[in-house]
Amino acid sequence: MNREALITTLKKIVKPYIQDEEAFANLTEDTDFINDLKINSANLVDVVLDVEDEFDIEIDNDSMEQMLSVKVALDIIESKLSQ
């Protein structure tokens, strides 16, 4: 899966949790889950769990700690998929 396809899938995953439609519509790799999309911190774990289910990967705690932006999420997904 290329980066563009990954972003499309990630957008689908985060959509139920976002609280800022405009930031979501303009989502780029630099978009921050909390500061920009206003995802509640209590829902970040749902994003992590949904990513695990969607890509059939396991996100370890060290990776999860960093997963606050689209870019980092994509990097983690890519690296787990290539393992």
Added chain:
Amino acid sequence: MIGNDVIDLKLAEKESDWTRRGFLKKQFTKKEQKSIYESKDPFTLVWALWSLKEAAYKIWVQQSKKRAFNPLNFECKFTSEDQGIVCFESQKVHTNTHFNEFFIHTVACFDKEAEVYSEIGSPQTIDQRLKKQIESKTGVPASEIEQRKSEFGVPSYYHQGSLLVSACSMSHHGNYGAFCFLEE
């Protein structure tokens, strides 16, 4: 330093399913999970412990000047109905939690005896309430008080460039907004 967190229980119930596979494991230590499973009211305990973690996290952010999604690094427990402790990176903060059927609000600070002022209200008016409270402490009119946020989202309050309050924490969730600061 001080941190606080408010949780709108109705919203938490609607937006999160704590029984979802992996939900507890990713965010709560084994000890915390055990206390949740043994609780008569696991739903409330999940969110109470979460509010402890978030309140302590806000202190960690001020200290470390970093952000992370690292709930497992904050080991929490209640030592009485409303008092608790959170341990992280060899440090310990004391917590005080207020519960009712609508919300949970936790304040965390290092000093158990610290004098803390806190308020809960609507998210629309909480910023103004905080400024009014600073006005009553300092005599500076609320309209002249300026909020500044660090790049990590930590608020502090200024008047004409000079710092009025720095040991302060804000929290919003659903129908509630809350703030607290250390009485200095």
